[in-house]
Amino acid sequence: MLGFIAARQAGLDDPARLRRAEATRRVLSLELNKDRDVERIHGSAINTLDIEPVEGRYMLSGGSDGVIVLYDLENFSRKPCYTCKAICSVGRSHPDVHRFSVETVQWYPHDTGMFTSSSFDKTLKIWDTNTLQPAEVFHFEGTVYSHHMSPVATKHCLIAVGTKSPKVQLCDLKSGSCSHILQGHRQEVLAVSWSPRHEYILATASADGRVKLWDVRRASGCLTTLDQHNGEKSKASSEAANTAHNGRVNGLCYTNDGLHLLTIGTDDRMRLWNSSTGENTLVNYGKVCNESRKGLKFAISCGCNPEFAFVPYGSTIAVYTIFSGELITMLRGHYNTVDCCVFQPNFQELYSGSKDCNILAWIPALREPIPDDISEKSLSQQHLNPAYEDAWSSSEDEG
């Protein structure tokens, strides 16, 4: 650390280098911290989380009972111990609450004044954050699994919506209507994601095992269909042609730079694709346990040297390095299946929601103060918390 700072000071290093190194270190030391808590509001499973990209301060959560809660993550109390407060929520008593499970929530990428939510009640709602009233409601014919809004788009305001029907719908916020339909999938669309690099590029993942990349300006069909065998086997067997996974594909995430695409399927595999060529990079992540019937929201770190993927793995969260496919660690803390996780890039924090109704905050462990001598360390530890003390009875016989 000191070396990095010195090098930075001397101008020997790239300015990003120190930052990257520290971020990586922090991500690697993520742990369940007793100092950070998220207020317990949800009474049922938490399906989706989203942190607004502007400040990285507010977090939305959607529960399977239709409740949406807005949390403030920032700690202004000047104490290490902090419970993330729920600022407001769309509760069951709210007149415009989603009737069924909320599948996806997303902030408007450029401002916290608006967010979107989609639900199994076949609607997509655009909310005004300040009044907590829906500004617009889109109705669909099937349940909505996922929607996404381009984080980089400046020329359009399209929301891609994956529903039970195989057609991907594009809703235009400007006109308030479904402007496009993208046809090509054969089964329900479980995940959609805009490229963070090109504003017209959209990736969709479906239950038919295919992942398609679209250019929404082109009416005639998709750009490419990702093929797990890179076209080698597809000639021989038409059945397995052009599938990304052998099962349903229910998770989709671009890396921050938009150069790669990570998909996850119910065949317990995770695959990394080159998003420009549609090539399978053949990174082996091993078995990634995935039993979800719906979309799965996983996160990719940002600003670290090897980038990390945080993937729900049963009741734990697996942390992989993206490009080497190495399993770094498993974060254990939930007592039931984890449905979603979201990465806060500014402080390298991870939030995860699970079926056990908890939202857990995974905070980088604090660097331990380097003690002057041993005795002081033990003393400080003793003082830290009486609960950490051992309680062996003093008498020899008792033990």
Added chain:
Amino acid sequence: MDQRLAELVEELTTSGEAQLEPGRMRELKKICKSSDEHISYAYHLLMTRLNEEHAEIRFSAFQIVHELFTRSHQFRTLIISNFQEFLELTVGIDHEQPLPPPKEVAQKLRRAAIKAVQDWHEKYGEAYKKLSLGYHFLKQNKKVDFQDVSARTLAERRREEEKQKRLDNIYKEKAERAGKEMAEMSQEIADTLTEMENCFRLLMPDPFDFTVNDTELEPNKQTTANEGKPASPSSSQIALHPSYFGHVDDEQPCCSKDLLSVSQCVKIDRNEELSEEQEKLEQKELDGGTHSELGSGVPALNDDDYQTFVRNHGLISHKYTLDLEISTDIKVHENEDNTAIINNIMDAHRLLRNKFLPTVQSWIQLFTRAGINDDRLRCAIDLKNKLEIAMKKYKEMNISIKERKRKVMKASDAADDDDDEDDEFVEVPEKEGYEPHIPDHLRKEYGLEPPSPPSAPARETSIGLAPLSSWARPKGNEDELDPTCAAATLKLIRDKLPKLSPPYTSKSATPEQAALEEPDSKIRKLEEERAKAPIMPFGLDLHYWGQDEPSAGKILKVSSQHRFWAPSEVEEEVENKEVTEMLKTRYITFAGKFEPVKHKCRAPMPNGGLCERQDRIKCPFHGKIIPRDESGIPLNSEDRAREEKMQFEKQAAQPEWRDPEFMREVEAATGVDLGSSKNNGKGGKKKGKKKKYPNLTDLKQQANTSRSRLEKKVFNKGAMKRVVKAMNRVDQRKHEKFANQFNYALN
């Protein structure tokens, strides 16, 4: 020390007891205290123990965990790092991974674990985040009620509630129905009760209910006054009875034997005194109603009155005490007069016993179960009480019913009723096929031979016939008319006898001669033999006995009736050998008598005992049974020699290197089963089967039900194979049979 730790954990967890053994626990704690490494080792050991599919092991392991958890921070961290699994194994939060059997211990484990989690949370919840998360998870997601001792899960509770609700509804419905039924039926019950009550009253008034008798006492008094004074004590007694016991026998007052005898002392009292005191006594009764003590009624009168009273009645003193015991064990006899009443009462009683009482009881049950506590229940209970009183009364009445033949009575009744209407029916004695005496001239009509050998000359008839006839006679003569009866056959034989067996007839023709000629001893011998001879049931062979050519065994073929075509030659009668044989033979199984075997095999067995089998000749395990002494050594010397030889040969057959001792040692060293236990015979096998942890509840034992045993037999691989083979064979056969028909050829 690690070794010791593992041993300790194993011993503690396999003790199968509810409490940990304190000595070992202390040692374990001491070891754990010594270093963190030991703690983590103990943690791993305990987790493996917790993973065992046995609730007792888990329970003990959990107790150790609890002990260590409160003591070591290191241990706490370890447990909490894997708290999900810990909860799964102890609380059983996963549906797919329920707690293992035995069930009671699993419940106990669950309760203890929940309590422990609560305690830990209170104590360490702040410091260990995951612990509090787990606690909240249990509390909010699994809805574990930490106050609820029974530690039921939410689903269980809800299920129970629903069940209760459903039951309640059913009960309520039933109770409603019962209430309606009661409303309908109570009138009927009340009617029956009143009827019964009236019947009782008619039969025998309540001895303590004097209001009933009041009106009737006057005339009684008159009669007693008229008759009693001059009459003998016995007559007074008779006169008195009706006044006490009502008017059962009003019409025949003298028939005192029909009444039960009043207890003796009363009789004596009366005999001595009553003749004089009668009137006064009756007066007393009218006055006070208490008849037990004379004095009790007296103080109401003043002294003068006493004097006059005493004098008037010719008493010496007024201090008589008169004890009257009225026997309550009444017995009502049925006679012509009260038949109708008794019939009535019995009908009513039957109705009560068979219909009303069970119904009312079921109502009460329904009401109580439905939790109804209003008039309906009270009403039902009242009804039940009334019914019971009536039943009791009926029992007390001790009605002795005449042996009645319903049919006869009915017949006579009918006859009585019909008397005036149709007199043309002449009553004839009943005829039911049996006529004790048949007049001679009618005998032929009945198909009986004329009574040629009547009873008087029967003494002299042939000895051959006599027992036969004596055997046949007791059976009704009408039997002979029935061709299926032995008697009929007998008759047939008897009819045929003269022409069939001339020598026999000659013998019987000269009965007297034969009787005279044959020496007495011979006769006796014959008789003895006859007595010994078994009496056989009648059969076909007896039916055709002595017939030369029974026609029954022949098959008659009908000759062709066709005009032109005729079979070449038709044997019209074909004798079927088998049938004819059957008609002439009889199988008599002569099994002899079963004699239980008294001896035992008593061959020495490897476990030191003696063979207890009781085979007749040969023991399936030890060969021919030979006499042996107490220690199982054969008594005969050659037997002993043979046995020794065999023993020797057996040992020789076993190669020397397979010495059982040596083998066992090798096995212990290598851990490979070389089969020494099998080699050693049964004793070794048993040792091998010994349970590893005798203290734990054997789960397999519990599964050893009749069903599982049957399953083992039925679903045995060999058995299944056999069945499949048999079924295949059947299929195959069918296939072969119909193979030439295309319809069946393909399947």
